[in-house]
Amino acid sequence: MSAPHRVVIVGGGFAGFNAALGLGHAPVEVTLIDRRNFHLFQPLLYQVATGGLSPGDICAPLRHVLKDHHNVRVLLGDVHTINIADRTVTTDTIELPYDTLIVATGASNSYFGNDAWRKFAPSLKTIEDATEIRSRIFSAFEQAECEPDPAKRKPLLRFLIVGGGPTGVELAGAIGEIARDTLRGNFRNFRPEESEIMLLDASTRILSPFHEELSDKAERALIGLGVRCRTQVRVKAIDAEGVDIETITGMQRIESRTVIWAAGVKASPLGQSIAAQTGCETDKGGRVRVLPDLTIPGHPEIYVLGDLANLDLPGVAPVAIQQGKYTAKAIQAKLAGNPVSNFHYRDHGTMATIGRKAAVADLGGMRFDGLPAWLAWLFVHLLYLVGFRNRVLVALQWGSQFLTYNRGARLITDDKD
Amino acid sequence: MSAPHRVVIVGGGFAGFNAALGLGHAPVEVTLIDRRNFHLFQPLLYQVATGGLSPGDICAPLRHVLKDHHNVRVLLGDVHTINIADRTVTTDTIELPYDTLIVATGASNSYFGNDAWRKFAPSLKTIEDATEIRSRIFSAFEQAECEPDPAKRKPLLRFLIVGGGPTGVELAGAIGEIARDTLRGNFRNFRPEESEIMLLDASTRILSPFHEELSDKAERALIGLGVRCRTQVRVKAIDAEGVDIETITGMQRIESRTVIWAAGVKASPLGQSIAAQTGCETDKGGRVRVLPDLTIPGHPEIYVLGDLANLDLPGVAPVAIQQGKYTAKAIQAKLAGNPVSNFHYRDHGTMATIGRKAAVADLGGMRFDGLPAWLAWLFVHLLYLVGFRNRVLVALQWGSQFLTYNRGARLITDDKD
Secondary structure (H helix, E strand, C coil): CCCCEEEEEECCCHHHHHHHHHHCCCCEEEEEEECCCEEECHHHHHHHHCCCCCHHHHEEEHHHHCCCCCCEEEEECCCCEEECCCCEEECCCCEEECCEEEECCCEEECCCCCHHHHHCCCECCCHHHHHHHHHHHHHHHHHHHCCCCHHHHHHHCEEEEECCCHHHHHHHHHHHHHHHHHCCCCCCCCCHHHCEEEEECCCCCCCCCCCHHHHHHHHHHHHHCCEEEECCCEEEEEECCEEEEEECCEEEEEECCEEEECCCEEECCHHHHHHHHHCCCECCCCCEECCCCCEECCEEEEEECHHHEECCCCCCHHHHHHHHHHHHHHHHHHHCCCCCCCCCCCCCCEEEEEECCEEEEEECCEEEEHHHHHHHHHHHHHHHCCCHHHHHHHHHHHHHHHHHCCCCCCCCCCCCC | CCCCEEEEEECCCHHHHHHHHHHCCCCEEEEEEECCCEEECHHHHHHHHCCCCCHHHHEEEHHHHCCCCCCEEEEECCCCEEECCCCEEECCCCEEECCEEEECCCEEECCCCCHHHHHCCCECCCHHHHHHHHHHHHHHHHHHHHCCCHHHHHHHCEEEEECCCHHHHHHHHHHHHHHHHHCCCCCCCCCHHHCEEEEECCCCCCCCCCCHHHHHHHHHHHHHCCEEEECCCEEEEEECCEEEEEECCEEEEEECCEEEECCCEEECCHHHHHHHHHCCCECCCCCEECCCCCEECCEEEEEECHHHEECCCCCCHHHHHHHHHHHHHHHHHHHCCCCCCCCCCCCCCEEEEEECCEEEEEECCEEEEHHHHHHHHHHHHHHHCCCHHHHHHHHHHHHHHHHHCCCCCCCCCCCCC
């Protein structure tokens, strides 16, 4: 009997995690490497950032969810080198040989070359980002309570979200709810309802990948929560006191102590490394142009999935999940000598939530909004959340939040002290 | 009508928070100042440190729980100065006058003058401490999985807890459960059941404030979870690789990558400041010797409560809670011109939990252990937990953990990245 076929998966996000699940019990030896010991359900990260859920509720320990797949080994590590000629990957502590490699290290936020802005306007990709943003939002209200001068209170109670995609819209809506409902009656010096929340976007409308009708409905729902949408606006500078924007009528300064970046995306640097070694192409966001079977030209043993891959598909969870599942099947088919068809994305649509009983959904041409879209959003997100325990905890907290408007996980934490 | 009587409470722990609750709706103007925006239920902090609960589950936002007490204002701030002659307290941003002052800033861990040890052996007082310890515990197992040499794996799988009080016992028991149950089958290179957990204490037995019979039962329960108790042991040095201890037979070195400090306690520095201004006494832990009515000699307008006060009572939550309630009543009685009796602690007993279905309790001379003590422990802790939402979430997670042995909140997080 020959040695087992070794599959190394780099990244335990939606793509890599689903590939590992799909290869569980298959006649291959799988190693899944991730920098974190948990799979993160990113679509609900904004709820951690706004105090509705706790970090543990949207994370599943990778080892636990894969423990019964005895052919899958999980390693905590940061892969810094892929050596394609030698067929090895290297972390800080270990070098691993592979027969098939799956790279699914995703993307992080891009500040379009202005990395100095990160300090003033954090973005939302990791659990640490979420708890940092949560601290900033709730600290701003706390500082406002200590500020007797109403003029100085203004920038403390003004929240800017840069980027009108689903994350920006969901964050803005949640902050709107915090100001209007969650914190109502919590302060003695000011009314949190006075807060200004602004969503800035460079294009002509928010949620530009959605149908125009839904963008419009989303904007109206946001207005109802006190959020002002400003489109055709470009951010030119960000500092500790606010932002400078360019509008169609000229430059403008907006003072704000809480700015959140929900704009650009840039692929993990491993994409560039693969391109340099194989001559494959990357797009301007650093994503690898993959073949229709998700491998790269000349290297049928290397799969690139999820946000690191460019196949002209949106960078959303369902694409990554389907790619992970496809890849697990494709590897098994190849090993069995069966033909492998190309990856085909089954688009079930897109949705975004804006607040209580408000969401927009575009499911295969069927567009709806309001309560039905919100219920659909709740259902789909609970369904895809990994781990039964997490599903129950999240459902329960949503129920409690719906009834009481309270957000119990609104801790201001830090690493000092 | 005269100006309202101003009460300033420094510290939102058990004592300060209960004083604020008790003064809600009373004819006084209350300001509660805390460094954090939440009340922390410290007795369950070890469960956050061991991945059983999320930080949000044991914290209640102070503003939210006090929002209907319209005479109570909550301020986020760090009180650095109390000026007793002028009757003011000062934070970074504000100076507040008071008519009555309640100081309840508690205590932190003491390294007996060896503050350099803190870096290698964190202690458990804040939410950040808990997530830091959680990261260390679960990272040690992750590193062991990457370590092919069994000899080098040993110190990664050895956990030392210094201090055999309730916190140390509860931590050691929880780590025992993690190694034997939670992580069973999660690793491919080693069996987590091989881990060694050691509880070190300087006295002749663990849980020395409890009756000897219970110490004995606790030790046997710990042994059942793979925890070794070493008493009459003094820690002489701690570094990144392990600890040096002094035993009755001489010095010894124990290699361990995960050391947790659950030993000494030292009072908040505000105690020293009060002593310096009023000439009142402090004990060697820095706690203020208070009069039987919890005020300090010559200053009936200053109450010192909880872990900052020395009234020859143990530093446990029930003492602080009762002192907070007493003080609220005493202030109202004084203002109404009624006589005020001294504080009297109603001791309902002590308890500590060791693991699934194992605990020890000493309730007013009635000593019991095992399942009844464990159920009593669960009941009392759920009862005292602040906030209905938290109670339900904690109950649910305990139920899930009991049935599945899983700990869903075992995230390794950090502040880099």
